[in-house]
Amino acid sequence: MSMINAYDTTRSTALDPEDKALIDRRAKALGPAYRLFYEKPLHIQRGEGVWLWDKDGRKYLDAYNNVASVGHCHPHVVQAITAQLGVLNTHTRYLHEAVVAYAERLLDTMPDALGHAMFTCTGSEANDIALRIARSYTGRQGVIVTRLAYHGLTEAVAEISPSLGEYTPRGSRVRLIDAPDGLRIPAADQGARLAADLARAIAQMRAEGIEPAAFIVDTLFSSDGLHPDPAGFLQPAVDLIRAEGGLFIADEVQAGFARTGETFWGFQRHGLVPDIVTMGKPMGNGFPVAGAAMRPELVKEFGEKARYFNTFGGNPVAAAAGMAVLDVIEGDGLQPHAQKMGAFLKAGLEEIAAKHPAIGDIRGTGLFWAVECVTSRETLQPDAHCASFVVNHLRNNGVLISATGPGANILKIRPPLVLQENEARFFLDAVAAAFAAAGRA
Numbered sequence: 001m002s003m004i005n006a007y008d009t010t011r012s013t014a015l016d017p018e019d020k021a022l023i024d025r026r027a028k029a030l031g032p033a034y035r036l037f038y039e040k041p042l043h044i045q046r047g048e049g050v051w052l053w054d055k056d057g058r059k060y061l062d063a064y065n066n067v068a069s070v071g072h073c074h075p076h077v078v079q080a081i082t083a084q085l086g087v088l089n090t091h092t093r094y095l096h097e098a099v100v101a102y103a104e105r106l107l108d109t110m111p112d113a114l115g116h117a118m119f120t121c122t123g124s125e126a127n128d129i130a131l132r133i134a135r136s137y138t139g140r141q142g143v144i145v146t147r148l149a150y151h152g153l154t155e156a157v158a159e160i161s162p163s164l165g166e167y168t169p170r171g172s173r174v175r176l177i178d179a180p181d182g183l184r185i186p187a188a189d190q191g192a193r194l195a196a197d198l199a200r201a202i203a204q205m206r207a208e209g210i211e212p213a214a215f216i217v218d219t220l221f222s223s224d225g226l227h228p229d230p231a232g233f234l235q236p237a238v239d240l241i242r243a244e245g246g247l248f249i250a251d252e253v254q255a256g257f258a259r260t261g262e263t264f265w266g267f268q269r270h271g272l273v274p275d276i277v278t279m280g281k282p283m284g285n286g287f288p289v290a291g292a293a294m295r296p297e298l299v300k301e302f303g304e305k306a307r308y309f310n311t312f313g314g315n316p317v318a319a320a321a322g323m324a325v326l327d328v329i330e331g332d333g334l335q336p337h338a339q340k341m342g343a344f345l346k347a348g349l350e351e352i353a354a355k356h357p358a359i360g361d362i363r364g365t366g367l368f369w370a371v372e373c374v375t376s377r378e379t380l381q382p383d384a385h386c387a388s389f390v391v392n393h394l395r396n397n398g399v400l401i402s403a404t405g406p407g408a409n410i411l412k413i414r415p416p417l418v419l420q421e422n423e424a425r426f427f428l429d430a431v432a433a434a435f436a437a438a439g440r441a
Contacts, residue, residue: 005391005402006036006037007037007038008039009023009027013040019041019043037395040395040396042395043055048071049072049418050072050415050420051072061398061415061423061426063401063413063427064401064412064415066259066414067281067285068285069257069259069281069282069325070282070325070329070416071417072286072416074418076324077286077325079324080321081320081321081324083320084316084319084320085317087316089317090315098319099119099314099315101319101323102314103117109264110293113295114274114293114294114295115294117292118294118308119289119290119310119313120290121312121318122152123278124280125290126253126279128157130249130294131156131157134298135214137297137298138214138245138246140210140211140245142174142175142212142246143160143173143212143216144215145160145174145177145215145216146177147177148223148225148406149223150163150164150222150223151251173205175202175205176201177198178197179225180224180233183363183380188230190233191235191236191237194233195236195237198215198237198240198241199240202240202241202244213246213247217234217251218254219251219265219267220255220266224406225372225404225410226364226412228266228365228368231262231271234267235270238272247275247276247298248276249274249277250274252265252267252278253280254281256277257325257329258329259417260366260368261365262339264335265277275295276298277294278290278291279292283322284318284321284325285325289318289322291313329417332418334418338367341366341367341419342366345369345413345424346362349371350362356435358374358375358383358435358439359374367414367417367419368413369413370405370410370411372411373409382408387408387409388408390431394430397430397433397434401413
């Protein structure tokens with residue numbers, strides 16, 4: 001999945017000489033592991049709200065960014081970060097009001113059973129500490145994830161991030177199961193199917209002498225192609241992992257912070273109370289803030305014996321950033337706004353789909369949508385070429401999205417929560433034009 005929509009250095013693309021020189025310098029300085037988006041990479045220099053500007057002053061609607069969740073360079077967040085950075089930034093081994101107040105406010109958005117918060121810098125670190133706690137509490141090692149999941153980049157969580165590719169080692173303590181499939185599996189069967197697959201994975205694990213410690217999912221199944229519905233289908237799998245002695249970890253990096261519109265957290269759509277919740281990207285609107293919330297009993301022994309310290313996790317500036325993001329989400333009513341704008345996008349995308357048989361499915365919630373490109377609505381075969389064409393046509397006409405899914409054929413639409421109706425119309429017009437062009441091509 002990590003290669004979808006990546007710039008291919010081996011293909012001939014007309015590039016601005018200045019950009020080509022910078023790409024060459026980048027490759028020399030940063031090495032071969034990094035990737036750039038789009039057939040023709042973007043050279044972005046400024047952002048505001050849902051808009052980005054390149055070095056030539058050209059404007060792009062950012063319909064992909066979950067990091068700047070309340071909009072690029074939101075003035076309230078910028079002011080909060082700047083003010084705190086001008087006074088103090090240090091670690092959590094000193095007393096400071098900010099991190100305590102932020103933890104209290106964050107936990108207030110969650111079920112009462114989730115009583116402790118621990119802070120990190122990245123979602124990768126958050127999932128890393130969640131795994132450490134889960135394995136410590138259960139005394140077990142096994143983890144089950146979906147087949148194209150992404151949970152981070154540290155060695156521990158890269159092992160449970162199969163979307164990084166086959167080169168990333170994955171030992172016998174990790175098992176993969178199929179994700180839900182909103183297009184090919186009837187809605188009524190999703191929950192039972194997922195639970196049955198989980199049961200088989202646990203049995204296979206036990207056949208090798210490994211006990212399950214945790215089942216971890218992104219509650220929107222974003223990397224697997226975005227499968228949010230029907231709400232509640234996760235419950236049978238969660239009941240099963242608990243009955244088998246494991247924990248349920250909800251990765252809310254993609255689904256959390258009002259993204260779904262219906263609820264503040266993705267797990268709430270399923271009526272669940274996770275054992276551990278992990279968070280990341282949108283927490284600080286671009287400032288590195290992440291963390292985990294958990295049932296207090298899970299971390300009691302771990303905290304007494306192992307302790308925890310993160311030099312930058314939960315520092316005063318990070319807490320100020322996180323608090324400011326919550327201010328904006330709550331003060332500007334971005335959760336109901338996401339629900340309203342999501343309904344607007346859904347109606348517009350369905351209207352486009354009615355005219356273009358290359359669109360096999362529209363699914364999503366709030367301000368997170370997937371458009372699945374297929375070669376035929378009869379066969380439902382993935383059409384990666386169509387998805388790539390549409391992504392790059394949009395890029396060339398001032399709209400930024402990406403693609404995902406096992407067939408590299410699912411458009412991933414995830415604008416900042418501050419998207420307004422006129423901006424959504426601009427987006428829909430560009431999508432309609434892209435599919436029309438794809439049909440002609």
